[in-house]
Amino acid sequence: MPRYLTMIRIDENNAPEGGPSPELQERMGALLEEITRAGVMLDTAGLRPTSEGTRVTWDKGELSTTDGPFTETKEVIGGYSICQAKNMAEAVEWTKRFLKTHEDYWTITAEVREIEG
């Protein structure tokens, strides 16, 4: 059964002030519990803001590092999950349920990719 990486992309600059509401956190917690109990969830976490991140680049034999925030990108990966699902349709269905826990004022994109091998 294939594994899927879901990357949650948010616009860091336009994310709601104060982060997720307590209600959202509760709904999300309940759903994550359900996905885990269904044996589907392998791993999930949110990521610290890009202001605390660093990019390391290898370019024409040169290493360089750039500290965040990465303001040039509107969409940054704010969290991820790795699930074991029957197929892409099931992985997408769980992802939809995850996104639906958010209030209407959120704009989030989840990218679901199958993990090779």
Next chain:
Amino acid sequence: MAVSHPPEHPRQAIETVFRMESPRIIAGVTRIVRDVGIAEELAQDALVAALEQWPAQGVPDNPGAWLMATARNRAVDLVRRRERYARKLAEVGRDLETAPAHAGPLEPPDPDAIDDDLLRLVFIACHPVLSTEARVALTLRLLGGLSTAEIARAMLAPEPTVAQRIVRAKRTLAARAVAFEVPYGPDRDARLGSVLEVIYLIFNEGYAATAGDDLVRPALCEDALRLARVLAALMPEESEAHGLAALLELQASRTAARTGPAGEPVLLKDQSRAHWNQMLVRRGFAALARAQATAPSPAGALGPYALQAAIAACHAHAHSYEETDWQQIAALYGLLAARAPSPVVELNRAVAVAMAQGTEAGLVLVDALTAEPVLKDYHLLPSVRGDLLERLGRADEAHAEFERAASLARNERERELLLARAADCWAGSGRGARPAESAS
């Protein structure tokens, strides 16, 4: 190029949601109708209703709850009709008190009630009144959400055979009026043993078979792994449920390393540990820790699955084959042999003892097993014996053992490996100590 999907692709969405939700729907409806066969039909009716209504009305916000409510309403209607005929209305009233009658489509499902029902369904599907094959098929069907065709492909059995097996199993459960309950008291351990065994069998069916359609069978391992995770979540206080989950996570972590480029088995010693899936290893460790934390007192009284998981964890902890803690593994096999004695466990213990205490010590244990009738045609016995003899420099005897092992091996890949090792002994080239283990 990004392609934007239409808002909903109803048929695929419905079938996906149905597959995800069907175990819980069947479990919830079985509570009302007390018959898994009828419950499955009612769940199918709900699917048909969804296929009729969702394309026109859109997929509801909570499709699982919608399907559950629809199936449950039909179940309640059915019970009412049935009971009217039987004029047992008073009884119905009592029965229905435990089941929420006519739930509205948007009523949020009660997670605890669903969990209880699912667990009862697990115990019904794995009921000892059924044959082992029937238990496996029914579990995959009712709890794994697999179609009959998928089960048939996975079990390398003709589809009509599997369909018959499932029909007969459901009939048997109904005829014997098997109770929809989680057993308590002295019955419990035996029944739980059957549940764990079924999941382990499903896993091994996919894991041990290097023959057959190897594209389909790894999926069977994953189905079993998912069932084991579900069971551990449903029985958080049951040490062996965690033990089985830990064992399967750890075994599954090695899947990518177990076969070479040409599909040949790779022995544990030769496996690239870089190809062991570290996330599954970590999940295995975590599940093992839960098995230890929930083990009955005296502390450390682990059951057979948790002990096997502990052995697998020893391998996973070692950075290389040479760094493996064989003392610990030999000790764990000793506990396992005391807890669940079997000649195969004893053979594995001999391998660990040979590594921990020296080849001679291991050979003594293996020699004691040569008269064991159960191992008469078991190719790993001469294979292990050949390996130990080779290490002791007894090349002629080792050669004979490898030849014998090759003649007993049913898998072509393994046979090739054993013949190659026999040839090595004959040449006296001594390729060095090879592990005396199966490619696990």
